[in-house]
Amino acid sequence: MATVENNIPPGEDPAPYHEPAHDPRRRDFINIAAVSFAGVGAVAIVLPLINQMNPSADVLAQSTTEIDISKIAPGQAIKSSFRKQPLFVRNLTPKEIGEANAVDVGSLRDPQTLAERTKAGKENWLITLGVCTHLGCVPLGAGEGENKGPFGGYFCPCHGSAYDTAGRIRQGPAPQNLHVPEYNFTSDTVVTVG
Ligand code: FES
Structure with missing residues (x-):
């Protein structure tokens, strides 16, 4: 006599297989994990974008x-900035040019002529960093009415360094002349520094 096993009558197919219902705790974990990865990804993308907005070194x-x-009239100067540093642009008078050229270069701490610190034919334009060395x-000395010091150029109030009309160190503790950056006259009225 035929036996009936698993309560399935003979000749009938077994019930179709159904996946067990998902464990809700596991699904929550997967969702949280996905969100967390998305969050980390967003920060990872945003940080480089923010960094791109700042100029790199x-x-x-x-x-x-x-x-x-x-x-800038003869005898005047302006203060500008170049690569985040103060920059002085000065239009020397003929008298100031004469005073600079009258100096015995060999007696200077940092020997340089005015011609070596300016462009040929434009010796009246003295362009230096406004940073005491x-x-x-x-x-x-670059601002209207400011103390130009005993040599008529620039005067550093911190420890008394005095620069002449060519921006050369003449007195005080500074070891070098005011630095002259790279520059070119793009036209008669525009200078490109850098
Ligand atoms: S920083 Fe200018 S004299 Fe010292």
């Missing part, structure tokens, strides 16, 4: 500054 080092010099203070 390389970009800053290659940057140039254009300066309109058309309004002693400890980096910003010297006076």
Whole structure:
């Protein structure tokens, strides 16, 4: 006599297979994990984007500054900035040029002629960083009415360094002349520094 096993009558197919219902705790974990990865991914993408908005040191080092010099009268100077440093642009008078050229270059701490610190045919344009070569203070002398010191150029109030009309160190602790950056006259009225 035929036996009936598993309560399935003879000749009938067994019931179709159904997957067991998902464990809700496991699904929650998968969702949380996915969100967490998405969050980390968003931060990983956003940070480089924010960083791209700041100029890198390389970009800053290659940057140039254009300066309109058309309004700087003889005897005047302006303060600008170049690669985040103060920059002085000065239009020397014939008298100031004469005073600079009258100096015995051999007697200077950092021997340089005015011609070596300016462009040929444009010796009246003295373009230097406005950073004292002693400890980096910003010297006076570029602003209207500021103390130009005993040599008529620039005077550093921090420790008394005095620069002449060519921006050369003449007195005080600064070891070097005010630095002259790379620059070119793009036109008669525009200088590109850098
Ligand atoms: S920083 Fe200019 S004299 Fe010291």
